[in-house]
Amino acid sequence: MTHPAKDPFPAAPAVLTRTRRQVLVGAGAAGFGALLGSLGSPAIAQGLKPVRISEAIHLGMYASVYAAVHGGYFRKHGLDVAVSSAGGIALAVPVVLSGNASFAITGAGMSVNATNEGAKLVNIAKIVGGVAMWAVAKPGTNIRKLEDFRGKTIATLRFPSSSIQTPTFAMKERGGFDPESAGVKFLQLPAGAQAQAVLDGRADVATMFEWDVSIAKQKFGLEPVFAFADIIGPLSWTTAIATKALVEKDPALVQAFCDAIAEAQAALQVDRELFLKASFAEFPQIDQAVIRAAADNLLTKSTAIPKNPTISKAEWDTNMAFEMAGGSVKSPRSYEEMVDNRFAERATAKFAAAKKSS
Missing domain, CATH: 3.40.190.10 (Periplasmic binding protein-like II)
Structure with missing residues (x-):
C-alpha cells in the first residue's frame, strides 16, 4: 500500500557499540532462541536494538544486507542485527510470522502466498533488483x-x-x-x-x-x-518483508532498517571494495578469486544490486508475472496492497540528498 508522507518517525537509538552477526543455517524458533541467548543484553544496555533477519538462503546477491552489516550501516542506524538462513525461499516468511524475526529476505511472491493464506504482510524494501541468473x-x-x-x-x-x-x-x-x-x-x-x-x-x-x-x-x-x-529487465526479485503489525507498532525500527539498506546500496554503487569486504566475511569458504570474478556479474552485468530500496509498480507487476509464469504464485496481489514504499522512499531521499551535499 502507498501512503502520503507523514511526520518524521522517531529517531533510531544512538549507536555505541559494534554489531555482532551470526549465520545459522536452517534456523527456526529454537535456533533464534539460542542466538538471542548468545547475544545477551549488552546491545540493549549500550543503545543498540537487537533485530533478527531471516534470509531465504545465504546468497551473494543479498549483498545489500551483508554490506549493511560489514559496512557498519545497521549499527550506524541503531540496530544490532543477526541474520539467519531459513534454508529455502518458502521458509523465511514463516520465521517472521512465528515472531522469531522482524524481517524476511526472500522472493516477494512468498509474501503474496502467505497473504493469500490470511497473513498480513508488506514488502518494505528491494534487496535484489534484477534476475541475477x-x-x-x-x-x-x-x-x-x-x-x-x-x-x-x-x-x-x-x-x-x-x-x-x-x-x-x-x-x-x-x-x-x-x-x-x-x-x-x-x-x-x-x-x-x-x-x-x-x-x-x-x-x-x-x-x-x-x-x-x-x-x-x-x-x-x-x-x-x-x-x-x-x-x-528490472523487477522486485527479492524484497524485505515485514508484518503490517510491526510497521504500525514500530515504524522507527522499519525506518532504521530501510535507512541502513539504502545507505549500503548507495555505497555499493561506488565502492567495490565494500562488496568484496562484505562478501569475503560472509563467505569465507569461497575462494576470493571467485568472489572477485563474480563482482562484475553482480555489480555491472546485472541490476542485482539495486541503486536504492524503493519498489516501483512496474517492478512489482513484472515480478508478479514472473512468479505466476514460474508457478510459485497462483493468485497475484496488487502493488497497492502489498508494497509500503514510505520507508524506502524516505531513506532514498535522505541519502540522495547526502550524496549531493558531499
Missing part, C-alpha cells in the same frame, strides 16, 4: 537466444527455486513458447550438484546464481552462455 554450459554450447533452449535439459535447484522460475518465465513471457511443449526438461538437484550434471551429460545447461557461476567456470571449466537479466 545465468545459464552455464560446456564451452562451445550454442545457446544465445531463448529458442536455443528448446529440447534441452536444464539442471536447477528444487522447486520453487528461481532457477526454475526464471527460464520458465523467460520462455513463456519473452520467448512466446511453453517449456514443456518445447521439450524442455528441468533436472531438479540439491545445491552444488548442477555443474556436475552438465559435465556428465545429464543436463545440457544449468541455471545458476553467483557464486556458483564463477565457481563453475573456475573449477569445472564451464561458461556462462546466457544472461536472463538481458531479456527480463
Whole structure:
C-alpha cells in the first residue's frame, strides 16, 4: 500500500557499540532462541536494538544486507542485527510470522502466498533488483537466444527455486513458447550438484546464481552462455518483508532498517571494495578469486544490486508475472496492497540528498 508522507518517525537509538552477526543455517524458533541467548543484553544496555533477519538462503546477491552489516550501516542506524538462513525461499516468511524475526529476505511472491493464506504482510524494501541468473554450459554450447533452449535439459535447484522460475518465465513471457511443449526438461538437484550434471551429460545447461557461476567456470571449466537479466529487465526479485503489525507498532525500527539498506546500496554503487569486504566475511569458504570474478556479474552485468530500496509498480507487476509464469504464485496481489514504499522512499531521499551535499 502507498501512503502520503507523514511526520518524521522517531529517531533510531544512538549507536555505541559494534554489531555482532551470526549465520545459522536452517534456523527456526529454537535456533533464534539460542542466538538471542548468545547475544545477551549488552546491545540493549549500550543503545543498540537487537533485530533478527531471516534470509531465504545465504546468497551473494543479498549483498545489500551483508554490506549493511560489514559496512557498519545497521549499527550506524541503531540496530544490532543477526541474520539467519531459513534454508529455502518458502521458509523465511514463516520465521517472521512465528515472531522469531522482524524481517524476511526472500522472493516477494512468498509474501503474496502467505497473504493469500490470511497473513498480513508488506514488502518494505528491494534487496535484489534484477534476475541475477545465468545459464552455464560446456564451452562451445550454442545457446544465445531463448529458442536455443528448446529440447534441452536444464539442471536447477528444487522447486520453487528461481532457477526454475526464471527460464520458465523467460520462455513463456519473452520467448512466446511453453517449456514443456518445447521439450524442455528441468533436472531438479540439491545445491552444488548442477555443474556436475552438465559435465556428465545429464543436463545440457544449468541455471545458476553467483557464486556458483564463477565457481563453475573456475573449477569445472564451464561458461556462462546466457544472461536472463538481458531479456527480463528490472523487477522486485527479492524484497524485505515485514508484518503490517510491526510497521504500525514500530515504524522507527522499519525506518532504521530501510535507512541502513539504502545507505549500503548507495555505497555499493561506488565502492567495490565494500562488496568484496562484505562478501569475503560472509563467505569465507569461497575462494576470493571467485568472489572477485563474480563482482562484475553482480555489480555491472546485472541490476542485482539495486541503486536504492524503493519498489516501483512496474517492478512489482513484472515480478508478479514472473512468479505466476514460474508457478510459485497462483493468485497475484496488487502493488497497492502489498508494497509500503514510505520507508524506502524516505531513506532514498535522505541519502540522495547526502550524496549531493558531499
